[in-house]
Amino acid sequence: MQQTVSAAIRAAMLECDPQAKVMAARKVARDWRLGRLDFAFDVMMPEQPGRPEAPELLPPGRMPRRRKAGSERGRIALWHALAHIEFVAIDLALDMAGRFGAEMGERFVGDFLSVAADEAMHFALIDRHLKTLGSHYGALPAHAGLWSAAHDTRHDVAARLAVVPMVLEARALDVTPSTLERVLAAGDERGARILERILDDEIRHVRFGANHFVALAKQSGAAVDELWKSLVSRHFRGTVKPPFNDSARLAAGLSRDLYAGVA
Template sequence: MELRQHALQVLCLTDPEQKSAAALDMQAQAATFLIATDAVIKAPEAQALPGRPERPELRHHTAVARRSPATAEGRAVLIHAIAHIEFNAINLALDAIWRFPGMPEQFYLDWLRVAAEEAKHFRLLRDHLRQHLGHDYGDFSAHQGLWSMCEKTAHDITARMALVPRTLEARGLDATPLIQHKLRSVGTSDALAAVAILDIILAEEVGHVAIGNHWYGWLCARQGLDPVAHYAELVARHEAPRPKPPLNSAARRAAGFTEAELLWLQQG
């Protein structure tokens, strides 16, 4: 089988269970795939990307429910929101695989690994919703901010690497410890179980952001671009959000951010 075409097929799946299972299966069979690195692959005309279920209802981010994690319902809303981010992250990784030709084989294998790990995260959170909180994915509204940036950067791989993994996903490195602190303060068994899941997610998301940093740096070197200056230009061009303090500087350094990049981010 050919990896990039198969990634597009999985991206088109609408059922979250099928999509997450297929992403994990692709990673398990990674060694058996051929990779058409230079092929230009076209999305099916009748298929809206990404494939998504009818629920959750998608709203503007200002209209999405927010409730205190002090209540079980509030924790369900919180875990649902994180599960939705992870589901979108599966789509983002699959999209990077099929959309961009002309990269080294390792690029496609890196994003295959990310897709599988995001699928694992989604399943952990969905199982938590079902087993501990009496809800399921789709029970609450959600927003589509991650995929919106994916669409903005569909024709520029350098912008994609800059503004999805090392901008939007890197925000999770900053936010997760704060969420964990709130859940620990609640102290219920379901809240502490969620903290443990977030430990797994945070450790692996450092690796995902590192992949984005690596390929952004690789692309800048290939084009003779200064990574910090070009990043600032891309942020302005695509109206990408600046990170909210405090930054998780240790996690960002582990993910490959340089001191110059951290300084620029902190000046925002």
């Protein structure tokens, strides 16, 4: 008897060791693609995913101030923050597939398991890069609030899609080009190649979210922009603010008319 996809996802989410989580996420995606997992949802997703003992997770107000961007400590802090974002993103994608896959269908599961595999690869690349800088994931404190968006939208797939891919991941499309410029200015060509890879992948990730959100809106008879703005106002604690990377957002399926009205 084959393992169910939900059981495989839950096991990957509960992994605490970063490298074990990377390998587990990639294995779930591969096993799903090869037909080795049953489309069945016989276990619940965890309320909190597995986490290593380090990094220490701090609320936003207690996070240390960033060092100067050009300094060695500043570079390490930047890559450590990026590593943490990608580490949490593995669980965000796994939870999307495992929590909402039964109602959304097999294509939805496949899309977000492929996202989880991408995020695992991103984390592995960044952690390896951190080690070339003499550091590693867990060496610095990290932001505690990244999982809250998932927790707050755990009962509503439309809200989850509206907030996580279409706001949080879309924000990465906006800020990555300027980060890329800073990394290149510091002479870090290997880091720049990593960021270029991540930006290309994130466009596809946001597009997955936008496409599934549009399909949900059409099923419910709601206008896409009105539904999205309503859900963002209710479930997103921050603000959607410029500058926007309009070309990347458009490639990801987000028109300026959609988000300009809430900026």
